[in-house]
Every structure is written in structure tokens, then in C-alpha cells.
Amino acid sequence: MKKKYFTDAERRAANRAGVKRYQQTEKGKASQKRYKQSQKGRIMGRAAEKRYRQSVEYKAIKKQYAQSKKGRAVSKKAGRKFLLKQYDMTLDDYDRMFAEQKGRCAICKTHQSKFGTALAVDHNRKNKKVRGLLCINCNTDLQVLENKVFCKKANMYLEIHRAE
Ligand SMILES: [Zn+2]
Secondary structure, three states: OOOOOOOOOHHHHHHHHHHHHHHHHHHHHHHHHHHHOOHHHHHHHHHHHHHHHHHHHHHHHHHHHHHOHHHHHHHHHHHHHHHHHHHHOHHHHHHHHHHHHHOOOOOOEHHHHHOOOEEEEEOOOOOEEEEEEEOOHHHHHHHHHHEEEEEHHHHHHHHHHHOO
């Protein structure tokens, strides 16, 4: 005898099966393609990609790649090109400096492995002389500190609010 009523679970299963059947038809495939190409489909795709990039799995793959021969070769090549162009520095100069600092940021002393990127070359903007290798955070903070106009204004602002 045919059952007249379905339980919720049965109804959900039937719906899922129906959706699956539809997705396999030409019409269903075309509709899925349209959705993926639509703005909403793209946003969903980006969100999924972002989730993936934050996953442990992706980070492990990234780390593995960075430590691999190819990863090292790529970053060395990119680093060489960048250093030579910007600071008139060779990769050997960079490596020597890196070894002298034991792979740590010259300011906060955090090791490079704690950051996603290589230590940045810090230089004196006036005479272009290289001062040291800094982590991304310290490099940014130092730039702020060196901006005298900003520091003066920021100090005035802090002074105003100190009494509060
Ligand atoms: Zn630092």
C-alpha cells in the first residue's frame, strides 16, 4: 500500500533526490552554469575560496610549498630581482644580513617563520642606506614613527584626550 504521508526526513530525502535528478538534466546543468557565472555565484565562490585559504589544510600546503625546493627557488628569484632593483643589494648581502640577525626582525626579534612573508629590507629614505631587516609589522610601525608631521599631530591629539 502506498503511504499517503511522509515524515520530515523522508520529505527532505525526496527533495534532495529530486534536486540531484534535476541537476543531472541538461536544463539543470545550464542553470547551475548560469548561477556560477552570476554575481551571487561569484561571491559564493570567493567566500568558499576565502574559507579554504583560512583552513589548516591550505596553510599546510602553503607551508610545504614554501619549504620545498621550488618554493625556495621562486622566493629567492623574486627576492633577488626585488632587492637588486630597490636597494642595490645582492642576494648574498641579504643572506648575510639575515644570518647576522639570526633570521629575526631587528626590532621585535620575532623569527621570520612566524610571519607569512620574508623580512623586509629597511632603508634610510634620505641616503638610501640599508639599515636592517624588519618584520612587516615593525616596518609599517617604523614608517609611522618616522613621519614627524604625523607624530606631532598624533601627540597633540593624545594630549587633548589625556585629561579625559
Ligand atoms: Zn618586528
